[in-house]
Amino acid sequence: MAKKKSKKSTTKTKRVRRRTWDPVQVAEQYAPNVATAVGLDVLGLSEDQYVELLRDVLVSLIGDRVTKPKPETLVNAIKRNEKKVMPVVAAKLLEMIPEGKLTAEQLDFVMSYIGPLVIPFAQRLYREAKRLGADPSPLQAAWEEAWRLRGEPGPVGYCPKCGFRSVAPDGSCMVCGAVLDDEELRGAVEFDSKFKAFLEEASCSELKEALAKGSLYAGHASLHTAPKSKWDVEVLLRRADREALREALRLRCS
Numbered sequence: 001m002a003k004k005k006s007k008k009s010t011t012k013t014k015r016v017r018r019r020t021w022d023p024v025q026v027a028e029q030y031a032p033n034v035a036t037a038v039g040l041d042v043l044g045l046s047e048d049q050y051v052e053l054l055r056d057v058l059v060s061l062i063g064d065r066v067t068k069p070k071p072e073t074l075v076n077a078i079k080r081n082e083k084k085v086m087p088v089v090a091a092k093l094l095e096m097i098p099e100g101k102l103t104a105e106q107l108d109f110v111m112s113y114i115g116p117l118v119i120p121f122a123q124r125l126y127r128e129a130k131r132l133g134a135d136p137s138p139l140q141a142a143w144e145e146a147w148r149l150r151g152e153p154g155p156v157g158y159c160p161k162c163g164f165r166s167v168a169p170d171g172s173c174m175v176c177g178a179v180l181d182d183e184e185l186r187g188a189v190e191f192d193s194k195f196k197a198f199l200e201e202a203s204c205s206e207l208k209e210a211l212a213k214g215s216l217y218a219g220h221a222s223l224h225t226a227p228k229s230k231w232d233v234e235v236l237l238r239r240a241d242r243e244a245l246r247e248a249l250r251l252r253c254s
């Protein structure tokens with residue numbers, strides 16, 4: 001029968017095989033067992049919560065399959081795509097559990113798996129880690145990885161309070177929320193060593209420009225007279241810095 005039909009495929013109604021089952025329903029039905037099979041029972045959620053946690057992930061793994069997949073097929077798909085799927089599951093968990101209610105096991109899971117999706121959640125996770133007395137270093141690893149994967153350099157300075165490379169251009173920390181004073185900000189962006197290099201390497205016009213503007217922008221590797229990326233941190237020059245600029249001008253540019 002099927003073969004016959006394909007012969008006259010130019011006729012108007014081309015038979016499309018349709019599925020006779022609802023992927024959302026299947027996802028919901030499978031979710032609790034799939035959760036156990038991939039080791040998510042450490043999260044200690046209720047059955048309904050596992051359904052909420054995994055519904056969208058399972059629906060997207062089901063994709064446009066026509067034949068209803070077996071639960072094991074989806075379990076294997078999760079295991080195969082762990083690096084992509086688990087961050088989504090971790091982010092979903094954070095969406096489901098209000099701040100302050102995360103258990104130590106849940107926090108541990110999220111810090112280990114959120115990876116590339118950590119950036120918007122970092123402040124909350126840092127607070128949760130403090131509340132639970134958990135070691136935030138897995139969070140720091142995720143933070144670094146997330147910026148690396150974004151393909152942009154990200155924050156320049158290391159925060160003296162939490163140790164993350166998370167100092168925003170306005171001098172506040174994107175992870176622990178600390179607001180750095182001038183001295184801390186200079187330390188965070190390693191102003192002194194970069195300024196020493198600037199004095200030696202900047203052109204005469206850059207030295208003059210810095211002196212006229214009264215500030216320099218700290219990037220990852222060096223100082224500039226104007227910001228080179230949106231992450232560069234403006235540092236106001238002190239009297240001693242201006243003296244050093246004048247001295248460099250006198251030595252090199254007169």
Ligand SMILES: [Zn+2]
Binds near residue numbers: 159160174175
């Ligand atoms: Zn901080």
